[in-house]
Amino acid sequence: MSSDSSSGVPLLYIYHPFEDRVPSAMPKIRSTGTPLGELKRTGDYQHVRISDTTYRVAELDDPYRQYCQCYVRLAKDRCILIDTGCGLGDLRGYIDEHINTEKLPYMVICTHAHFDHVAGNHTFEDVGVCFAGADPEWTMKVIGFKMRTLDNETLDVIKPFRVSRWLQDGELIALDGSEPAKPEASLHVRWTPGHSPDSVSLYDPQEHRLYVGDFLYPYASWDDPLSPPGGLWASFQGSDLPTYVDSLKKVQAFLAELKSKHGTEVTLACGHNSYKEDSSLVDSALQLILDVQAGKLPYTPHEVFELKMWEYISAVDPRAGLLLPADGHAPY
Numbered sequence: 236m237s238s239d240s241s242s243g244v245p246l247l248y249i250y251h252p253f254e255d256r257v258p259s260a261m262p263k264i265r266s267t268g269t270p271l272g273e274l275k276r277t278g279d280y281q282h283v284r285i286s287d288t289t290y291r292v293a294e295l296d297d298p299y300r301q302y303c304q305c306y307v308r309l310a311k312d313r314c315i316l317i318d319t320g321c322g323l324g325d326l327r328g329y330i331d332e333h334i335n336t337e338k339l340p341y342m343v344i345c346t347h348a349h350f351d352h353v354a355g356n357h358t359f360e361d362v363g364v365c366f367a368g369a370d371p372e373w374t375m376k377v378i379g380f381k382m383r384t385l386d387n388e389t390l391d392v393i394k395p396f397r398v399s400r401w402l403q404d405g406e407l408i409a410l411d412g413s414e415p416a417k418p419e420a421s422l423h424v425r426w427t428p429g430h431s432p433d434s435v436s437l438y439d440p441q442e443h444r445l446y447v448g449d450f451l452y453p454y455a456s457w458d459d460p461l462s463p464p465g466g467l468w469a470s471f472q473g474s475d476l477p478t479y480v481d482s483l484k485k486v487q488a489f490l491a492e493l494k495s496k497h498g499t500e501v502t503l504a505c506g507h508n509s510y511k512e513d514s515s516l517v518d519s520a521l522q523l524i525l526d527v528q529a530g531k532l533p534y535t536p537h538e539v540f541e542l543k544m545w546e547y548i549s550a551v552d553p554r555a556g557l558l559l560p561a562d563g564h565a566p567y
Contacts, residue, residue, distance in 0.1 A: 363399020466556020
């Protein structure tokens with residue numbers, strides 16, 4: 236078995252589910268929705284061209300109500316795909332037909348290990364998938380959990396895939412084929428844990444864009460059928476508010492440095508709800524969490540997976556929301 240020399244962690248195939256890795260404390264949840272086999276799964280996608288070299292790709296008719304936003308960045312010598320969605324169709328075939336028409340070799344990066352960002356990984360088995368190397372054992376373990384969807388259905392869609400690389404904090408991924416990579420022509424890897432221990436963000440200096448996955452995205456109404464409801468989910472096993480605060484401060488400082496030195500205004504490409512969000516959401520999300528920690532904000536109760544949750548919304552920026560378990564224990 237080979238290993239990644241940068242972390243010493245074995246590279247291996249990951250299968251789902253790993254019943255022996257499911258936490259014993261996971262609650263037994265009664266399904267109340269439509270069985271997954273009866274839900275409409277067309278495998279259709281749509282894409283939006285954000286720039287000459289960057290596209291947002293999203294799944295249609297998502298029965299899991301995630302509508303994950305995947306991103307394709309066409310570099311000089313590779314096609315970089317950020318996240319692979321819920322695996323509802325042939326994502327690779329769609330990208331080959333509509334975006335990567337030059338058949339550039341793929342590099343696939345997942346912003347974290349939650350199911351709605353990794354379930355299409357299996358179609359890239361030949362190249363493998365990159366994750367943040369912050370906590371590889373946690374990343375491998377969480378993919379094995381029987382995750383549950385927002386519609387309270389047991390999920391069993393993740394097919395085998397291969398982890399080919401563990402990305403290090405501060406690492407550069409060349410966009411122009413240069414070796415060694417040049418900062419002005421590379422994706423900058425930034426570990427941003429909080430939503431999950433393995434959350435990673437990627438900064439593109441050529442397009443002034445920061446890909447943030449589920450670390451940041453704007454609030455969506457619970458009545459919106461085309462978005463995962465609520466604000467930032469800090470309610471999973473591995474979520475941690477103090478760590479979230481540290482990561483937000485780190486990104487805040489990074490953005491301030493870019494603006495001070497280069498006058499750069501950065502756009503956030505989020506994992507849900509927005510692919511061109513103003514970076515002021517970083518400040519608003521940070522202040523929201525600090526206010527919640529200080530007990531300054533009221534909450535609205537919700538029930539998710541038959542478990543009680545508390546939702547907080549910023550008093551000054553309606554884009555900033557936060558969902559926490561009422562009893563302090565993550566549902567899964």
